[in-house]
Amino acid sequence: MSSQIFPSPNSSEFVMFSKLSTLFAGFYRLSAAGVVLKNKDSEQTLNMREINSVVEPQSVILITGGAGFLGQHIVKLIQERRPDVKEIRVFDIKPYLNQLDHPESKPIKSFVGDVRSLHDLLKAFDGVDTVIHTAGLISYGTFPDLEGMQQINVKGTKNVIEACLKQNVPRLVYTSTVDVVIGFEEIINGDEDKTTKPRKFLFPGYPQTKSEAEKCVLQANATPLSKGDGSVLQTVALRPNVMYGERDPHYVTNALANAKARGGVLTRVGRGDALFQQAYVGNVAWAHLKAEEAMRRQDSWVVYEGTVCDLTL
Template structure:
């Protein structure tokens, strides 16, 4: 099991960074190749801190560049594919999302076959399972229940089709005569330090007299801490490389959650930030059915204007549904097949994330002080 090498795509992302760090610190890897689309000074500093025997190679390239992917995969034992355009607001064009999430994944699978990479782990999303309606209730859902998203929106559709491609590629013949083994990790909302969604929520609240706007009060979700999400990928890599475990993991997908309490997204934001004086905005908000029908109206306006003007609504039906559904999953299958147990407890995850939010609040206060001087 020792002396293997791993390529991590999306290595500059929230999840990808943690996977790179964890591979270096916890695994007997000889090399980690970190594929970045944009590589900053901050990333360079973080990677230089990884004092270890493992070699960390930075590759700057795009998931749509087939030549780059072939070079990146040469001599690699495992590919962990986290690169994706995560867009539930409709900010990016449909074609961009499909290109990166679907075409990019297929490009990487093809590169693995060409370079004879035997192990491929895909970072998927619970969005491939739904929810299809805010009236639908899924509590502690399991893999064998076959939940599937019916949304045509580019993000859930592209992640669903990419996951299908990855699982269908399991058993493919490699160029050297070996066999490709694949699995997918389905993740819910990932939180923790540097989470861009929480960053936006906190910064918006700080500009609004420390009041958090409610947007997801009707949801019951089980978010996962970023360290636990990364850990599941490490265990999947171990499992697929282990001849004793591999057969039960190949071609499978796994829901990964942790012991974060089931709660609404609004309550999660409040719980993580209340120590720093943030509280809910008590202003009136639209009832859920009205939000949904308003979203439909805005989508219709956007569709009708498309020939002459690219109008992007502030929200859509998929977003309203996702943020206001009872939609939680169990990690029992991952526990059984991968030996997955959350590495970080809820209390520790809450403390780490809250401390990071505290730095944001202090930075905001310092900025205001400078402006007033």
């Protein structure tokens, strides 16, 4: 299986992510030429070179769950494409190991801890400029770990927010899931503005806890940081679909195993005419960095809003 991050490293284009190609409540619009920054009456387009010239240098980015599937790809892309980053921190329940065999030009600090422990987070967040919060528990099946998901996905996210505020971390990018808007009703031509929390989630447990956590993240937007100089926390939530790619621990391998067990036939649920779009993990990782990069710019044209963005890449 060969997958490629779009665009290529030599391109000045941005990956187009979001069904509406919309980020930050309509103030950012991704296009093949760059990012269009909008205010009430005007537009201004910045290409990749211009954006790289305005981001602050020598930054520190921390990824919770950085030793996991998505986190590994985020670390890889920071190493390859973020010359402004001087240090990468990984916060996970297990030590970080480079499983993608990419070159490492930037130092990586691995913090072994639990998002349920505010003490662990405060230690790791000291001196951090941006937190990308991917850590979470996914539990399905006949007896899902409901309490574990509540503690890790909801309480853990609240702890991440509190640690950001106490340690004066100005940016938080949260990995949500498209499951937070999937219920038993059909979604036709849905987008971030049209889809809302369903009356009943399609799957119990996981979507509910991710929905609660996402709400906490968005409500925390514009909360003053503890240093009291007027600085605030800026937040955004991204909703990726099911991901595939290098080091995929579940999706493709389970699908192939199920097909093999059924004589080479892959079971399809429903009438057979529904469309389902998976997302390449490298593109999802790239979207996280583009969101972080957009939040980082100090530009009078930009209006930051705590909002969500659906990812189908």
